[in-house]
Amino acid sequence: MSASNTSAICQKGASFDAPAPLSPMERLYDITFRARPEISVPNATVPFVLAQADERADIDISGSAFDFVRSIRVYHVQFSQRENRDGECIISDATRLGSYGVQGDYHWQRSSAAAVPPASLLPRPAHCGWVGYRSVFVDWRDHEGNYGFEEVRYRTPCGPV
Structure with missing residues (x-):
C-alpha cells in the first residue's frame, strides 16, 4: 500500500x-x-425578511448524537516566558479556550497554556527557558470517539517560532 x-x-x-x-x-x-x-442574485419579487441570530442552533442538538459538536475545543494560545537578570521566571499567558454549549452556543473563557492538550507543539521546558509561542489549536472527538486536532502557529515578534 x-x-x-x-x-x-x-x-x-x-x-x-x-x-x-x-x-x-x-x-x-x-x-x-x-x-x-x-x-x-437577489430577486426583487421575493420579500426581504429580517432575521436575528440568537447564538443558538436552529435545531435541538442537546442529545448525545451531537456530543461531537460539544467536544470541539479552540485554544487561542499566547504564551511567553523568560528568565530575567535576577533569575526570576517572567511568564505571560493570555491563553483562551473557546467551546460549544449544549445548544451550540459558542463562548470564550480564560484558560492557560498548561491546559492546552499535549498534542500541541507548545514547548514545555522543565525549567524557565525562553519560550515565545502563539497558535490556534483545535481538537475534537468525532461521532465514533476518535481524537483529532489541528494547529496553526504564528510567528512571535522575536525569538524562535
Missing part, C-alpha cells in the same frame, strides 16, 4: 487503487479555494 493510494482487494482477487483520503487541512483548502463559489 503506497502513501498516496489505498489499495483494496475484492473477494474475487481483483484490486483497485483509490486515492488516499484528504487530511482535514486539505479538505478545508478544497472548500476554501477549489470549490466554485455559488453566486446568489
Whole structure:
C-alpha cells in the first residue's frame, strides 16, 4: 500500500487503487479555494425578511448524537516566558479556550497554556527557558470517539517560532 493510494482487494482477487483520503487541512483548502463559489442574485419579487441570530442552533442538538459538536475545543494560545537578570521566571499567558454549549452556543473563557492538550507543539521546558509561542489549536472527538486536532502557529515578534 503506497502513501498516496489505498489499495483494496475484492473477494474475487481483483484490486483497485483509490486515492488516499484528504487530511482535514486539505479538505478545508478544497472548500476554501477549489470549490466554485455559488453566486446568489437577489430577486426583487421575493420579500426581504429580517432575521436575528440568537447564538443558538436552529435545531435541538442537546442529545448525545451531537456530543461531537460539544467536544470541539479552540485554544487561542499566547504564551511567553523568560528568565530575567535576577533569575526570576517572567511568564505571560493570555491563553483562551473557546467551546460549544449544549445548544451550540459558542463562548470564550480564560484558560492557560498548561491546559492546552499535549498534542500541541507548545514547548514545555522543565525549567524557565525562553519560550515565545502563539497558535490556534483545535481538537475534537468525532461521532465514533476518535481524537483529532489541528494547529496553526504564528510567528512571535522575536525569538524562535
